[in-house]
Amino acid sequence: MSLPHAILTALLEKPSSGLELTRRFDKSFGFFWSATHQQIYRELGKLEQSGAIRALPSETPARGQKKEYEVLPAGQAELAAWASAGQDPRAMRDPLLLRVRAAAVVGTAGLPAELRRHLALHERQLELYEGIERRDFPPERDSEQDRLRHLVLRGGIELETFWIRWLTQALETVDGESGTGAE
């Protein structure tokens, strides 16, 4: 599974506490891997116990106190192994496509509004990504790290673009049928 590896990647980029990780998984990191704070705390516990990470001993480690983690060599090795291993793409599972297919048998009531709402959400997300691209990835990208991170962001941008295009088609298809099917 990928959650522990997502956490290892995030911690390698920057050692963090549980809440800081949660924030990062809600923002930039969440563009390709999302996680809730409950998942994160549980997984941090497992990773610490297995020796992949450790809490920085600086502050007083009590409940309600901040606790920063860093990756240990074992954790980095594990991540490197996972990142280079073969893994098949996961099976498709998209609720919106399913709902359109369901609408084909039970009717399209409410569907156009829902499609429009999703379209607006994806347009907003695309704007957000493009803002990040302008800010963080100016034309002269030099380091390998930058190139790879930019590539991941491009994935997000092009995925949002896909959805916007598809939703636009979908709205034409669904809306265009109340009158005559003018194509």
Place this chain on the structure above:
Amino acid sequence: MSLPHAILTALLEKPSSGLELTRRFDKSFGFFWSATHQQIYRELGKLEQSGAIRALPSETPARGQKKEYEVLPAGQAELAAWASAGQDPRAMRDPLLLRVRAAAVVGTAGLPAELRRHLALHERQLELYEGIERRDFPPERDSEQDRLRHLVLRGGIELETFWIRWLTQALETVDGESGTGAE
């Protein structure tokens, strides 16, 4: 929670037994919603118990015997309600994008080969979809059902196209620096 609704949709399109459903979720239906036979049998049990579907009483219903299910009015109503309700897009979670991000911190060993493998898989999938499109959706699409189902297939086609384009970019980015090792 979409699995029960996926099953209701599939059964409305055509009443089936558990194994037939499994087959359909491995083929065309699986293009937008995948499920294993264990999930399907468990869910069929729940749906039958809740009165959303029923087993056709035709054949002898014993273990190892085929058992066909059909959707009852309650199930169809439930599906219609679900299909028209509002649901936010689910949070992004893509292992391959994560692996590229991980490669940015632990190195790109093995990555190009993996990207090429995925590229080949997506190219094959795209060909498959395009074959289905040619076969099942000739230019003169008439019924609303056909238009909606074609729309769902277009979603699959354009998603595969997205992956192929992104993976091609990714290979240019990663291969363009190969051999240099550390940075």
Place this chain on the structure above:
DNA sequence: AAGCGCATGTAATTTGTTACATGATTAT
């Protein structure tokens, strides 16, 4: 009758989600 594949399930484990609990810090 032995073996094989088909069809239907059970069980165990892991992952993800939702709701709640508790200590510490800061503002009023």
Place this chain on the structure above:
DNA sequence: ATAATCATGTAACAAATTACATGCGCTT
């Protein structure tokens, strides 16, 4: 001091994955 908020967790549950179990029917 009280309340609000931050930070870290626990508990309960739902969903998905993996592995295993059982009965039937057909072939050899």
